[in-house]
Amino acid sequence: MIDAINQLMSTVFYMIGLLILIYMLCVVCFYFIIFIVSAFELKKLQELDEVDPYEELIRSYDTKPISILVPAHNEEIGITESVNSLLSLIYPEYEIIVINDASTDDTLSVMIEQFQMEKVPIVIKKVLNSAPIRAVYKSKSSPNVLMIDKDHGGKADALNAGINLSKYPYFCTIDGDSILERNALLKVMKPIIDSDESVIAVGGSVRIANGCSITAGEVMKIRLDRNPIVIMQVIEYLRAFLIGRIGLSKYNILMIVSGAFGVFNKSWVIKAKGYNTKTVGEDMELVVHLHELIKDEKLKKQVKYIPDPVCWTEAPSNLKMLWRQRARWNRGLVEVLWMHKKMLFNPKYKSVGLISLPYFFFIELLGTFVEFIGYLILIFGALFSMISVNMAVLLFCFSLLLGSLLSMCGVLLEEWSLKKYPKVTDLVALFFLALTETFWYRPLITFFRFTGILQIFTKGNKWKSMERKGISSTSTLNR
Secondary structure: OHHHHHHHHHHHHHHHHHHHHHHHHHHHHHHHHHHHHHHHHHHHHHHHHHHOOHHHHHHOOOOOOEEEEEEEOOOOOOHHHHHHHHHOOOOOOEEEEEEEEOOOOOHHHHHHHHOOEEEOOOOOOOOOOOOOEEEEEEEOOOOOEEEEEEOOOOHHHHHHHHHHHOOOOEEEEEOOOOEEOOOHHHHHHHHHHHOOOOEEEEEEEEEEOOOOEEEOOEEEEOOOOOOHHHHHHHHHHHHHHHHHHHHHHHOOOOOOOOOOEEEEEHHHHHHOOOOOOOOOOHHHHHHHHHHHHHHHOOOOOEEEEEEEEEEEEOOOOOHHHHHHHHHHHHHHHHHHHHHOHHHOOOHHHHHHHHHHHHHHHHHHHHHHHHHHHHHHHHHHHHHOOOOOHHHHHHHHHHHHHHHHHHHHHHHHHHHHHHOOOOOHHHHHHHHHHHHHHHHOHHHHHHHHHHHHHHHHHOOOOOOOOOOOOOOOOOOEOOO
């Protein structure tokens, strides 16, 4: 009897392992196809940059003015450097709107003191719903800097309030701890200008500032942080932005424009009723909603991703904050897929409904369960001899392909195209850590993402700020 039970359990483990192997093989093939597409697209964009300088846009009448929205909740450490970096941007006309979402630290007083801000009587047309606004401030030293002080409503609510106050036809969102490279706005607006405004949203690359030397709101020297947790996030960002988003953008099926750095056509966002306050994945939800509107109205509008305009942001430097961030991201993914479930596998929405959303469902969401179960099978199968050595080796090898080798591909694309990390030792560190991803980092992230799914039943939509060491003007961040 016991032998029969053991035989049955071994068969079950074997079948589950086989299904996981088939799934992982499909995922690896998909990612390598996207890698090839992204490599060719990066090469094409490089050639365009060489013959078509962005500086011409400064003098062009087609370069639309833009409102930069900076939602801030407990950002006193980094908000000054972030706003200073925005003031140094190379762009013809723009305004900066900081939205203080009921910070409990000194974000409000720091902004008032650093930028000589005073209350101004401004009537705000409420085209989007948001929590009550307490006051609006304007800088005496920099007249294009404004600040909204409002009741707490979360990040999505803060962005809606910023849109209500904004006066320009396009807006850019950037986190309160982030720094834009000086020509980033010119580069991210170029697809919109070149397309005669058929492009309604553009995302740029987000890179990790930890380890970099920053002075007066500008990244002066790019260095790699020594913290392995931060280095692994650098690798993740390279893989996500240089492989995933370039490939999806080429076919107009990009579903995410990062909340840390993106530009939107304001009229289309208002048509989509702004940022959804009922999800923690408000940035993805907005883009999916825009795709839904485009397809419903049968228009040839596009959402693009441009790899070169770079936004530098602070990444979590400890496991606690990384856990909170990744759980929140995966929870947001589940919420967005549920909100737009009618688009999934729906031919009406063409490649968005038949390719992009299924990608997020089968690979990004279902992949969390598959990997989590795979790790459990490896552990318990090995402990209780319910899985063969050959199956264990195969599972491990495919896990290595899915994680470490794809991460190395992302590092290769970075070195081949953008070359943001000039030091050879930094590149060696990136390659070495990429090889170790399967052994420690990927299992951790899988666990964090799995808990994010469980949080759907236990958490509200509160906006929690990340513990920050800050972007300093006098020292190197996190070194």
